[in-house]
């Protein structure tokens with residue numbers, strides 16, 4: 521029998537998930553940044569700034585942004601590492617990378633490299649990067665453990681992994697509001713602004729299927745990281761996990 | 767959240783060339799103030815310092831003391847003398863512990879202020895205190911203050927998660 525996994529709340533054949541996710545991001549790519557601002561009330565910018573500040577990235581560092589999409593983190597990393605450093609913006613989806621390229625040019629940011637890759641099989645040598653980041657990408661990946669092991673492999677000793685992702689809030693009140701917002705408002709707004717209600721339904725569902733803070737921390741440690749801690753942002757709606765390879 | 771401020775401040779100093787990690791590179795130091803909820807690891811690696819609250823790891827040096835003793839240390843009290851008086855407990859290499867104390871002395875943040883707020887959330891105005899420290903470049907000081915002020919407003923609102931990983 522075929523192995524299955526989840527795609528939002530649906531069970532799908534494991535081998536099919538990647539192309540289904542690709543369909544979602546092919547469809548939302550051109551409106552992705554606008555929708556991010558609208559749906560998070562701009563908060564995603566603050567979450568990303570916090571991620572960059574937590575990275576401790578320095579001039580001359582090598583940074584790989586996985587599932588980097590439209591390049592928000594890559595733009596900020598590029599400023600931190602300077603001309604002696606290296607920033608690679610990577611994503612499995614060509615349409616998202618295309619939007620990323622436009623975004624960087626519009627922001628006057630040059631010198632970032634682009635690579636289309638699957639985070640489950642990263643085509644870099646062991647011990648290459650000072651920092652690997654993945655923002656709102658991990659929950660879309662079929663085999664998260666394999667991807668985390670790859671991230672660990674390509675980080676240098678002393679390297680830092682940053683995972684910014686939707687997570688679980690402990691506040692009952694916030695949870696109620698958030699459920700209503702995610703399942704009743706988000707897909708409708710997706711329908712109105714991006715003409716794509718289904719993709720935003722998937723995005724809301726995939727958030728609920730994503731491991732909670734403690735589970736993800738265990739996964740990061742199991743992947744070989746010596747340290748992992750998480751910081752809850754916006755009441756735990758989002759969490760930043762920081763893993764360190766010693 | 768205070769350990770985030772500490773981490774930012776230490777790495778700022780390292781970046782400015784004011785501090786050389788030297789022999790601390792590659793060491794993990796556990797540092798606990800017994801009378802306050804300050805219990806952190808300093809992971810010194812790759813020429814930077816990560817300050818974490820994660821307790822899952824192999825530690826090279828374990829340092830336990832009271833906040834009053836810590837403040838005395840920062841004011842220049844001799845580490846070996848405090849050790850002799852049993853005011854500090856150190857497991858591991860005392861020289862490495864001394865290097866960490868030297869480093870913390872150099873931060874010259876208003877650490878007293880940081881400690882006094884440790885149990886509660888940090889507020890944006892507190893980040894302003896950091897500015898006292900960084901006397902070297904006025905523009906960088908302002909930039910760091912701005913950055914911390916903006917960053918700390920949002921995450922610090924989460925009282926709900928105070929004990930859960932922040």
Ligand SMILES: C[S@@+](CC[C@H](N)C(=O)[O-])C[C@H]1O[C@@H](n2cnc3c(N)ncnc32)[C@H](O)[C@@H]1O
Pocket residue numbers: 541545556586587588589590591592610611612613616637638639640654655656657660661662
């Ligand atoms: C929600 S977007 C996040 C984009 C960007 N990081 C941000 O924070 O705005 C998720 C991204 O993950 C990418 N993605 C999904 N599966 C992937 C995989 N297996 N490897 C690499 N990227 C993947 C998608 O193409 C998409 O661009």
